[in-house]
Amino acid sequence: MTTIQTRNQRAFLFLNRPLFFVIAFCGSFFSLPQVWLSDLPTLTAQQYSLKQLTQEPVKITAHPSPDSPLESRDTSYTKYAGGSVDFSIYTLNGPQWHVHLNPAPTGIVINGQSFRFYCSTELGVPMNLNSFLDIYEFEYLGRKYLCLFTLQEDCLYKGCRFKCYNLYDITDPKKIVPYSFSTIFEGSASFGDFNFDGKMDIVTAMPKAPNSYLESAVDDKGANILVTAYTPDKGKMRKLIQEQKSGNPYYIYVKPKDEELSSFEVLQTDWFMPLKDPSGKVLDPKNFYPAYTPFDPKNDFxxxxxxxxxxxxxxxxxxxxxxxxxxxxxxxxxxxxxxxxxxxxxxxxxxxxxxxxxxxxxxxxxxxxxxxxxxxxxxxxxxxxxxxxxxxxxxx
Missing domain, CATH: 3.30.70 (Alpha-Beta Plaits)
Structure with a gap:
């Protein structure tokens, strides 16, 4: 059975759970392996939310809260309680640090393992974060995670919408695995099994158009949002791409209802399930990139x-x-x-x-x-x- 076929079957079960149970009860008149992408029903709503695109939402199990401050030489620690793992957020002290000109380095110690904060999938430049909008633990598909998010550091004075997520796989407390990403979306709906493969994925949202999208006069380039997906895997954020389509990434290009992306209309897509445009028509999948010839010297790719x-x-x-x-x-x-x-x-x-x-x-x-x-x-x-x-x- 092909991978695409397996995903289609899972998408069918997800979108049509009541229908499937009726068919199963009435008899074996339906053979799942015969279901192909073109035959799959879609969500009936012309507006979608990220929660509708995953098989089940994550289950938040705890909201750790500050417990007690500690001082150790040149470092201040704030211990958090109420979760399944012990962790503290630290800030270095000293006259050399300035809140604006030279911010003090910060980080987190989880079960004795120390990490810096980041704000990108590549874990490149440490961010000096010390105030968070929310901290929570959740479980999903047999794994446990600790999530901290706040405004992106350089957004504090610009009024931009980017949020900075630091995510830790705490399934094995002796071997914590860190991840990070930036997105304008806020909330646990960033996490889910979006490609129906039994592993947790992460979606990010940013104001960018697919390279293949042709803008019209009615498009608001600054408001429309690109949604793409990653799978956190062994310390790397692996972008989900279609290997059978020249490596084009899976995506949804949307017109959001509001800045919070509480719901949206789909303008163009190449996603893991069929989606409808604002008129109710099922959209044909369109590659993220326009057609190209690999290693063509004419292209600066x-x-x-x-x-x-x-x-x-x-x-x-x-x-x-x-x-x-x-x-x-x-x-x-x-x-x-x-x-x-x-x-x-x-x-x-x-x-x-x-x-x-x-x-x-x-x-x-x-x-x-x-x-x-x-x-x-x-x-x-x-x-x-x-x-x-x-x-x-x-x-x-």
Missing amino acids: LYTPEGYRVDKRRWVIQLEDFPDEDGAIDYCEELKAKGFQEVFIKVDHYGPDFLFRVFYGNYWSKEKAQQMHQLLIDRKLLERNKPDAIMALQRD
Whole structure:
């Protein structure tokens, strides 16, 4: 049975639970393996909410609250009680720190394990967060999580809507796994099993359009929202893509009812289930990117070794250059076999020749690129005498 078919069956069960039980009671007149995506019913409402798109909501089990402050040398701790794990939020003390000019470093200690706060999926630049809008524990699909969220640090004086989430998998208290992401959506509906594979996913929302979307005069580019999905997996936020569609990401492009994204109309989509447009018509799935030819020198794109286009961020680490596509792909596969998965290829045109450049990483922050640069040197994959290996990319 194919993966797509299995997901379709789960989506059918989710959207049609009462109907399924009636059919099951009446007899075996229905064979689930025969259900295909084009046959699946959709939600009847023309407006949706994120809660409607997942099989079941997360179950919040505790709201830990501040218990007692502690002082230890140059660090202040605030211990929290009421949850399943012991944790404290800390702030460094000292005259060198200034609330605006040089904020004191902050972080969290969970069951004796220390973590900094972040505000992006790549865990690049630590954020000095010390005040949170909400802190809660929840359970989902057999795993336990601790979630802290607040306004993004640089939004405090700009009036922007981005929230900063720090999420910790606390299923095994002896091995806490941290994740982070930024989104304009606020609430536990960011979490759910959106692709019906039995694992928790995370959706993020931001004011951006799919590359394939054609704007019209009535579109409000600043108000429309792009929803994409990730799966937290072994400390990485893995973006959900369609491998059978050239690696295009799953997404929903929506017109929200309000700034809180309490409900929305769907403008364009390529999601895990069929969705309707505002008129009630089932939308045909549309790829996130316009059609492209992998490794085409005419396009200034960044590709995975499989030829999937990815959005360029800001910083990469240059590894090697090759005169042909096959050499670059083979080199990437060698690195992946050694455990280095974040390899990418970009085609540059220098004079009469093409150059297939292999990069490692695709980061928003230079700090994250510098961290990985040092790791590659330590692992003997990069020479120390290449300080210019960290390069800035020109955005798409």
